[in-house]
Amino acid sequence: MLRRIVMMRNKIISKMNVVFIFIILLIIFSGCVIKKFKFGDSSVPQSEKNSAQTNASKINKKSFFKSPRIREYKVGMSLENQPIECFVIGEGKDVILILASMHGNEQAGTKLAYRLYSYFRNRKHWKLLRERKVLIMPEINPDGVKHNSRYNAGKVDINRNFPAANRKNGGYNGPKAFSEPETRAIFEVIMKYHPKRIISVRKVLGCIDYDGPGEGLANHMGKYCDLSVQKLGSQPGSFGSYADETLGVPFITFGMPREISEEPEKLWRDYGDALLAAIVYPSYLKGKPPERVKAQTKAEARKSAGKTSEVSGKKSNFENAEAKFQEAVELFKKGWYLSAKKKFEESLRINKNCPKCREYIKNCKDNYSNIHYSRGVSHFKKGKWEKAVEEFEKVRKVDRNYKKISYYINEANRRINEADRRAKKSLDKSQLKKAMALFKEGDYLSAKKKFEALVPDKNCREHIRKCKEASTAVKKGNQHYKNKKYQQALTYYKKVVELNPNDKTSVERIRKCEEEIYKDEHYGKGVSYLANKQPKEAVKEFELVQKADSDYKNVNQKIDEAKKMIDEIRVQEDKANVLAKHLNNGINFFNNKKYGEAIT
Structure with a gap:
């Protein structure tokens, strides 16, 4: 009897467990359905849901490039x-x-x-x-x-x-x-x-x-x-x-x-x-x-793709790499470390299995940095702040973390700024006015000497730079102007005027260059029209040139040639009109049966 009671209890417990599990599963399933209807299908990944927003943000960037025509x-x-x-x-x-x-x-x-x-x-x-x-x-x-x-x-x-x-x-x-x-x-x-x-x-x-x-x-x-x-x-x-x-x-x-x-x-x-x-x-x-x-050159590109190529006399890539390596070693021995470094890098690009190249590149950087760092420290101790900064900047281009490079550059720049502030107070104003006057007149070499004689503040250094650039531009502009290459001359004279709007000589040269370009353009059009047997249009173009410069090339001769062509065309048209008139009269006589007059 007791055994039956125990067996019945176990059956009831097992049935209750099954019912309990079924109820839990039913609750979970109901929750998923509700979530799907309320919030959408959760099976869609969040990355896909946000793809439209991502694409929209890309299109709205300023760097988006419009299609060219x-x-x-x-x-x-x-x-x-x-x-x-x-x-x-x-x-x-x-x-x-x-x-x-x-x-x-x-x-x-x-x-x-x-x-x-x-x-x-x-x-x-x-x-x-x-x-x-x-x-x-x-x-x-x-x-x-x-x-x-x-x-x-x-x-x-x-x-x-x-x-x-x-x-x-x-x-x-x-x-x-x-x-x-x-x-x-x-x-x-x-x-x-x-x-x-x-x-x-x-x-x-x-x-x-x-x-x-x-x-x-x-x-x-x-x-x-x-x-x-x-x-x-x-x-x-x-x-x-x-x-x-x-x-x-x-x-x-x-x-x-x-x-x-x-x-x-x-x-x-x-x-x-x-x-x-x-x-x-x-x-x-x-x-x-x-x-x-x-x-890369074509030879280097083919080498990187696993192909061979002929370079300068059909040398193999290995021979080319070895030649560059030996050239770099010679440069290294002479102390030209940056040039040597570039050659070692070129050799390494061709022959990647070159441990000596990597070692030499490191030595080039170290030697170059050490030399210019020592020079910079020496200038710094002597109070030559600008020269010190120049040397330290050379080091920083090769190795930004070399020793105390950042400290020295910042400290030297701070002292340069202090020196500039002190220089402004003691600047000789009369000398500055003279230098500025020479600059405005376009006498850049004399102005440069005046500025260099003053205490070198930022304003003076800026004008020294402008004097150098303007002087070079004037020289090149004059050379092109002398060779009648007016378009190139115009570019340099405009650069001068950008640096110094008061340069009357350059302003006048700009006017003359534009005038010559104008004459060249219309003269070329006139020649083209004349070649196309459009004499009236040619005369218009040549007369524009003649109005600007009556002695320009052979413009007067070209005008006469075009007018002669116009006269020839007019004579041909007159002959055609006379023939047409006689033809009409003959047709009228013929229609009126006046055959004798028609033949005449």
Whole structure:
């Protein structure tokens, strides 16, 4: 009996446990349902719920870059009625013109130009177009491309049809400058956009040639491709000669080798970096290099990708690294530690398994820092605070935590400020007035000497800096003005006026430069109109030049030539009117059956 009672109790307890567990599960499930209806589906991760807010915050940032305008327009038509097109990419003031197929049998340039255009169609590359505008004329000579000929349909070499001083008329040069629609199309683009750099992509030279002030740009482009930089000299009536003499802008003939493959992606891999380097030149130096434009040469880039490359005489990468290492060791022995450090780093980039390079780099930093730190301490003890700061700053560029560098710099700057405050009280005001008067008159060398003789406070140091910059700008401006390169001269004179608005000589030179640029521009338009047989428009342009300067070049002769053309056109029109009158009279006589009079 007792056993039955115990068994029944155990059954009741087990049933109660099952019921209790069921009630707990029911409560939990009910709570989840209520939470879902009240607060939303908790199975959605919080990161996904906040994704819209995250994206919105990104779009609202000031750094969000607006899409540049990419447009195409027809500049002109060839002799065989084919369009000459120009792609305009971006809205900036730094304009570069890139053109290809000036000779129709060099079509690799066109493929590279179209590949460059497609590169900028990709949104992620728009950041390169900040403050820039890229003009691409991929097919300057469409008739020559069609017939695979160097010349256009009129048997004229486009690159000999520009109004350069060494130009010759006749033959494949054309009857006169700008006689061909292709050269007139180029001239129209230049007059409309005023490019600061011009690149002509060709397939003939196997090198980078330059005209005008283009040496720096040529050397810069040479860092990003396997082409050497050479100065080949100007050709009669070439675009390069015209760009040098008249436009005064860097002109690059980017000559790919004849044997190069014309597959677009291969061309882009080999030469795309060089074109991008030309587009961002020289502003990339102020910040981080843009995408694809690496701080390596082509040889180093291929080495990092696990490939081999020929560098300066087909040396292997190991030999190149060893040569740089030995050069760095020589510099280290001479005590040129910063230069040696750069060479060791170049060697280490090529040959990463070089423990000696790392050791030498550390020694270069230590030796350089120790030398300039000792000099700084010596100047500090002698009370030469400014020289001390200069030495300490050199150390800080290499090692910010070197010894007591921060203390010394802060203390030296504090004492400089104290000396400036004391100097202001004892400054000779009459000498300062004389120095300021000389500065305002534009006598910068004399003013600089006066300022240097005074107690060197911040005001004096600032004026000494302005004197140096203004003197250099005046010298360069005068040199360009003497060589009749008025656009470059204008830039330097404006810099002088920014430093000293009271410089009357520079203000007058600015006026004269603008006047000469004005005359050059309208004279060029007049020549273009005359070449296009639009004499009335040409007369208007030439008369503007004549009004400004009646002795400018051969403007009077050009006006006479244009007026003569107008008279010839008028005589032809009069003859046509007389013939039309006789024809009408004859028709009337014939209709009235007066056949004799009609024949007469």
